[in-house]
Amino acid sequence: xxxxxxxxxxxxxxxxxxxxxxxxxxxxxxxxxxxxxxxxxxxxxxxx
Amino acid sequence: xxxxxxxxxxxxxxxxxxxxxxxxxxxxxxxxxxxxxxxxxxxxxxxxxxxxxxxxxxxxxxxxxxxxxxxxxxxxxxxxxxxxxxxxxxxxxxxxxxxxxxxxxxxxxxxxxxxxxxxxxxxxxxxxxxxxxxxxxxxxxxxxxxxxxxxxxxxxxxxxxxxxxxxxxxxxxxxxxxxxxxxxxxxxxxxxxxxxxxxxxxxxxxxxxxxxxxxxxxxxxxxxxxxxxxxxxxxxxxxxxxxxxxxxxxxxxxxxxxxxxxxxxxxxxxxxxxxxxxxxxxxxxxxxxxxxxxxxxxxxxxxxxxxxxxxxxxxxxxxxxxxxxxxxxxxxxxxxxxxxxxxxxxxxxxxxxxxxxxxxxxxxxxxxxxxxxxxxxxxxxxxxxxxxxxxxxxxxxxxxxxxxxxxxxxxxxxxxxxxxxxxxxxxxxx
Numbered sequence: 170x171x172x173x174x175x176x177x178x179x180x181x182x183x184x185x186x187x188x189x190x191x192x193x194x195x196x197x198x199x200x201x202x203x204x205x206x207x208x209x210x211x212x213x214x215x216x217x
Numbered sequence: 218x219x220x221x222x223x224x225x226x227x228x229x230x231x232x233x234x235x236x237x238x239x240x241x242x243x244x245x246x247x248x249x250x251x252x253x254x255x256x257x258x259x260x261x262x263x264x265x266x267x268x269x270x271x272x273x274x275x276x277x278x279x280x281x282x283x284x285x286x287x288x289x290x291x292x293x294x295x296x297x298x299x300x301x302x303x304x305x306x307x308x309x310x311x312x313x314x315x316x317x318x319x320x321x322x323x324x325x326x327x328x329x330x331x332x333x334x335x336x337x338x339x340x341x342x343x344x345x346x347x348x349x350x351x352x353x354x355x356x357x358x359x360x361x362x363x364x365x366x367x368x369x370x371x372x373x374x375x376x377x378x379x380x381x382x383x384x385x386x387x388x389x390x391x392x393x394x395x396x397x398x399x400x401x402x403x404x405x406x407x408x409x410x411x412x413x414x415x416x417x418x419x420x421x422x423x424x425x426x427x428x429x430x431x432x433x434x435x436x437x438x439x440x441x442x443x444x445x446x447x448x449x450x451x452x453x454x455x456x457x458x459x460x461x462x463x464x465x466x467x468x469x470x471x472x473x474x475x476x477x478x479x480x481x482x483x484x485x486x487x488x489x490x491x492x493x494x495x496x497x498x499x500x501x502x503x504x505x506x507x508x509x510x511x512x513x514x515x516x517x518x519x520x521x522x523x524x525x526x527x528x529x530x531x532x533x534x535x536x537x538x539x540x541x542x543x544x545x546x547x548x549x550x551x552x553x554x555x556x557x558x559x560x561x562x563x564x565x566x567x568x569x570x571x572x573x574x575x576x577x578x579x580x581x582x583x584x585x586x587x588x589x590x591x592x593x594x595x596x597x598x599x600x601x602x603x604x605x606x607x608x609x610x611x612x613x614x615x616x617x618x619x620x621x622x623x624x625x626x627x628x629x630x631x632x633x634x635x636x637x638x639x640x641x642x643x644x645x646x647x
Contacts, residue, residue: 174250174263174264175248175647177248177645178247179242179247180641182503184507184511184512185514185518185637186461186512186514187521187522
């Protein structure tokens with residue numbers, strides 16, 4: 170008999186700053202300090 | 218043993234011993250199953266019904282032609298007061314700066330074409346931007362005076378040696394501030410001394426403390442070598458009150474790096490880490506960051522949750538990056554006409570007579586082809602929407618082609634990503 174499929178919300182390590190906006194910037198970082206984890210170059214234009 | 222990882226639609230499938238981790242970053246869902254879902258039709262169907270294996274998001278699609286620039290970056294000067302031993306830009310204590318007429322022209326042209334709600338204007342290096350404090354103040358004043366109705370965001374990447382007064386002025390203007398600094402004095406002063414040889418750590422530490430003690434949000438942009446214990450460096454910054462660190466390894470592909478190889482055998486005091494070392498250093502940094510309650514960032518992992526087909530906005534012609542001598546570059550690291558990489562990254566020029574920029578459609582098209590679905594070495598890789606083929610200029614300097622990849626960092630990403638997904642599974646209790 171197959172195990173029941175258990176799907177859970179993914180818990181991403183909080184020590185990792187990851188982009189939450191669909192941003193295209195990830196090169197040198199321009200100091201974007203909005204609390205999205207985005208340090209990109211602002212190329213996305215997202216209101217983040 | 219290497220963990221076999223596949224990408225199916227918007228879902229990673231990671232083979233972990235006798236089981237398989239199924240993870241959709243887009244849906245923020247994760248499961249662990251006992252058989253290969255790609256060989257078990259019923260399991261695959263059940264996972265689909267739970268939201269896995271959906272299509273990749275529209276946002277990763279390739280761009281076709283120039284639309285508009287979404288942000289403006291001014292590379293103000295080739296002059297720098299530091300003499301970093303690995304400077305990618307070969308900045309010097311003497312160098313040319315952007316004429317104020319060009320800075321004004323760039324702002325006006327950018328604002329006229331901007332479709333976004335927020336005007337994002339950055340001041341960046343290739344030299345130290347705060348040495349042109351007057352231009353920065355002038356540009357901010359121009360934007361505040363001429364575009365009072367526009368929401369705006371000013372940002373700067375600086376070496377952290379500006380005066381306290383200027384730092385406080387930037388704080389008053391709510392600048393996003395990123396300070397390039399490499400760690401405790403023995404590392405900072407080795408890597409990033411003043412141009413006259415004096416240590417820079419006292420003043421840089423002082424500016425970091427200024428920001429931290431004011432509770433001002435800022436980040437550190439640090440470069441590390443193979444010799445550096447990353448955990449100790451993260452702990453040092455945490456002790457100063459830093460909350461966010463953007464860490465990137467030393468890449469041996471700067472403009473003068475044919476003279477300074479940064480290989481372990483070269484006798485240099487600092488060398489570029491190899492892929493396995495990169496992974497262990499990063500995991501060490503994560504562990505320390507977790508213990509100390511701070512966050513770390515890395516360019517190759519940044520898109521883990523929100524995928525992208527392009528590594529950065531510059532090399533996809535979405536960021537308008539203006540060099541001090543008046544051309545538009547697709548890369549922050551390619552900033553004057555003496556750079557051998559100028560040709561593929563030069564996407565336009567300032568035309569003083571018409572006070573406008575002429576765009577080079579051929580170069581823009583070429584850069585936009587460097588997409589995760591098109592680079593031959595990357596287009597079937599499971600990590601392609603996370604690292605998005607990696608940094609274009611580093612690939613170009615490494616291989617001579619835009620359509621290749623940089624090997625060490627690619628290996629780092631492909632080794633680290635399955636381990637991160639396994640860690641996510643562990644913290645998600647699956």
